[in-house]
Amino acid sequence: MSVLWKELVHGGGMWSHVLKRGTALRITDIDGGANAGVLLYNSGNPVERYNMADTLKAQHIARLTAGNVLYSDMGRILCSVVADSLGWHDPLGGCGNASLVARKYGHASYQERQNACYKNGKDCFLTELGKYALGPRDLIPNINFFSKIAVAGDGSMHFAAPHSKPGDFVELRAEMNTLVILQTCPHPLDPNSVYEPKPVELSVRTAAPAGPDDACRNFCPENGRGFTLTERYFL
Amino acid sequence: MKYVESKLDPAFASYSHIIPAGESWLYEIKRGQIFRIEDMHGNQAVDTLFYNARDYGDRYSAQDTIREQGNIYLTAGSRLLTTNGNALMTIVADTCGHHDTLGGACANESNMVRYALEKRHMHACRNSFLQGIHAWGQGLSKRDITSNINFFMNVPVTPEGKLTFEDGISEAGKYVELRAEMDVLAAISNCPQLNNPCNAYNPTPVRVLIWESTAE
Numbered sequence: 001m002s003v004l005w006k007e008l009v010h011g012g013g014m015w016s017h018v019l020k021r022g023t024a025l026r027i028t029d030i031d032g033g034a035n036a037g038v039l040l041y042n043s044g045n046p047v048e049r050y051n052m053a054d055t056l057k058a059q060h061i062a063r064l065t066a067g068n069v070l071y072s073d074m075g076r077i078l079c080s081v082v083a084d085s086l087g088w089h090d091p092l093g094g095c096g097n098a099s100l101v102a103r104k105y106g107h108a109s110y111q112e113r114q115n116a117c118y119k120n121g122k123d124c125f126l127t128e129l130g131k132y133a134l135g136p137r138d139l140i141p142n143i144n145f146f147s148k149i150a151v152a153g154d155g156s157m158h159f160a161a162p163h164s165k166p167g168d169f170v171e172l173r174a175e176m177n178t179l180v181i182l183q184t185c186p187h188p189l190d191p192n193s194v195y196e197p198k199p200v201e202l203s204v205r206t207a208a209p210a211g212p213d214d215a216c217r218n219f220c221p222e223n224g225r226g227f228t229l230t231e232r233y234f235l
Numbered sequence: 236m237k238y239v240e241s242k243l244d245p246a247f248a249s250y251s252h253i254i255p256a257g258e259s260w261l262y263e264i265k266r267g268q269i270f271r272i273e274d275m276h277g278n279q280a281v282d283t284l285f286y287n288a289r290d291y292g293d294r295y296s297a298q299d300t301i302r303e304q305g306n307i308y309l310t311a312g313s314r315l316l317t318t319n320g321n322a323l324m325t326i327v328a329d330t331c332g333h334h335d336t337l338g339g340a341c342a343n344e345s346n347m348v349r350y351a352l353e354k355r356h357m358h359a360c361r362n363s364f365l366q367g368i369h370a371w372g373q374g375l376s377k378r379d380i381t382s383n384i385n386f387f388m389n390v391p392v393t394p395e396g397k398l399t400f401e402d403g404i405s406e407a408g409k410y411v412e413l414r415a416e417m418d419v420l421a422a423i424s425n426c427p428q429l430n431n432p433c434n435a436y437n438p439t440p441v442r443v444l445i446w447e448s449t450a451e
Contacts, residue, residue: 047377052297053339056398058348062337063396073361073380075344088396092307092337094298097320122318136292137378139318151392155308155333157301188302226348 003205009036010115011197014124014183016131017204018043019174021234024082024207027182027200028169029146033162034198035190036145037095037121039129039181040070040078046134046179048074052091052141058222062151064089064143067219069175069226076230077223078178080216082207083171086164090144092157095121096188105195118195124183132179145170146200147187159189173207173216175230236332236404239311241412243269243446250445256438257358257427259367263288264415269327269446272423273410274387276439278403280426281386282340282360284379285315285323288418291375293317297336297382307392308333309384315413323419328412331405335390337398340364340383341428350430363424371422385426386411388433403433 004023009015011034019025027036042048051073055061059068066084069077081089096104101120108118122139129138146168148160172180186197210217210227217227245251248271254260256279264270272281287293296318301307303316311329314322339345340360347354361380368375387405392398427438 051339051345052382053337054342054345054348057338057390057400058345060398061396062392062398071345071348073342073344075342075348092298092301094296094302097299099320136318141296141298141382150394150396151307152394155306155392157305157307222348225352228352229344229347 003203006201006203009182009184009200009202011184011199012119014128015202016128016179016181019178019180021174021177022207022209024171024173024205025180026169026171026203027145028167028203029164029198030166030201031198032164032166034146034164034184034200035187036200037125037183037185038143038145039125039140041179042072042078043177043179046132046138048072049140050078056091058226059220062092063148064091067215069216069223071226075226076233077175077226079172079174080210081170082173082216083169086146086168086170088148089170090147090149093144093147093149093187093189095125095142096185097122100188104193108195119185121183121185121188124185125181128181128183144187149189159187159191161191175210176233237310238330238332239328240330241271241328245444248444248446251442253440253442254423254425255440256425257363258425259363260423260443261367261371262421264419264421264445266415266417267448268415269412269448270415270421271410271412271444272386273408273442273444274331274405275407275442277407278387278405278434279439279441280388280428280434281441282424282426283384283386284381284422286420287317287321287323288420291373291379291420293319293321294379294381295323301336307337309336310334322416324413324415326411327414331387331409331411334411335385335388336382338385338388338390338400340424341426346430354430357429358427360424360426363427364422367422367424400431400433
């Protein structure tokens with residue numbers, strides 16, 4: 001399948017795109033230690049959006065990897081995870097905000113640091129959402145690609161570091177026309193006390209539809225039904 | 236697990252109401268009031284959303300709440316945070332031990348995915364929430380049905396990254412009690428799920444109580 005274009009998102013950057021059904025987005029961690037916070041919406045009806053709980057409970061998972069799919073709150077699949085070199089991406093930790101970033105790293109304004117100023121995940125999400133007339137009421141639990149939080153038996157959450165290596169990648173195949181909102185601010189639980197967000201490379205390619213033998217479709221019976229409901233949406 | 240009992244006497248509550256399974260309940264709880272949810276018959280899922288009563292865009296955030304306390308379970312001492320980082324409620328008593336905030340609310344559509352395509356007809360929490368918020372008005376809509384709390388539900392995560400639905404740890408008479416840290420709109424769907432062994436396939440009523448303060 002042919003690559004349509006490639007693009008760099010700087011560390012602490014933001015990006016959005018309507019990923020069309022029939023295409024796939026590969027996100028690559030160039031330097032290692034990146035974090036890509038992502039929100040997903042049905043671009044034709046954004047009130048249908050990624051649902052963390054439905055994604056986790058349909059597949060009995062608390063981490064994302066190849067074979068998993070990302071459910072909307074309407075029983076449909078927005079995107080499938082068709083390739084993953086890493087094995088674990090975080091659906092739990094959420095995004096940082098202005099006070100968390102100030103507490104952890106201090107302040108660096110645009111006037112002082114220009115495009116190296118400190119940014120936070122939540123405000124980047126809101127800025128990018130605003131371009132589609134979406135706002136605070138559309139903020140939902142996000143995914144953090146390239147980060148890992150392990151949960152111990154007592155429920156305690158543990159950020160894994162180091163985790164993602166240079167060249168690690170994850171690939172999302174759009175099963176619906178999906179508005180992808182992405183930011184590359186540090187994970188809110190990253191223990192690094194220095195603000196040094198990492199870049200990611202984005203690559204969009206054409207992708208064949210999920211056939212009967214597709215690994216995501218056959219990951220569990222729930223996903224088979226999720227694909228059926230998604231395919232019906234386009235009939 | 237941590238169990239903290241309350242000294243409050245239901246006889247002195249200023250408000251008491253029983254929510255049957257399959258119904259929603261919306262109510263404004265004032266700052267300083269104490270709010271109790273009682274699992275009257277055991278292992279009933281009480282799907283709950285909280286909003287800043289002065290700004291519904293500032294609402295309960297499951298991810299911010301669990302991350303800031305460093306633990307996926309809610310129990311006595313947990314501070315429930317909004318998307319803007321404000322404290323909505325603090326859990327001040329809990330005789331159940333812990334509560335879930337990852338499992339979400341059931342819906343017609345998620346039931347079709349989880350159980351069978353023929354399950355669309357079965358009543359579900361997100362329909363209750365929609366009916367409740369439409370009746371409440373004030374511009375609330377589906378956008379406001381976000382990640383909720385499931386009081387009395389047991390949804391453990393394993394170190395290998397699996398999520399499981401385990402048998403309930405609650406029983407008849409267990410309760411959780413929360414202090415409102417601001418004026419809060421509470422929205423409850425008392426879960427009608429008939430496909431889930433967690434509630435022994437038998438949804439039951441729950442009681443909500445409000446006291447003016449912790450004074451006995």
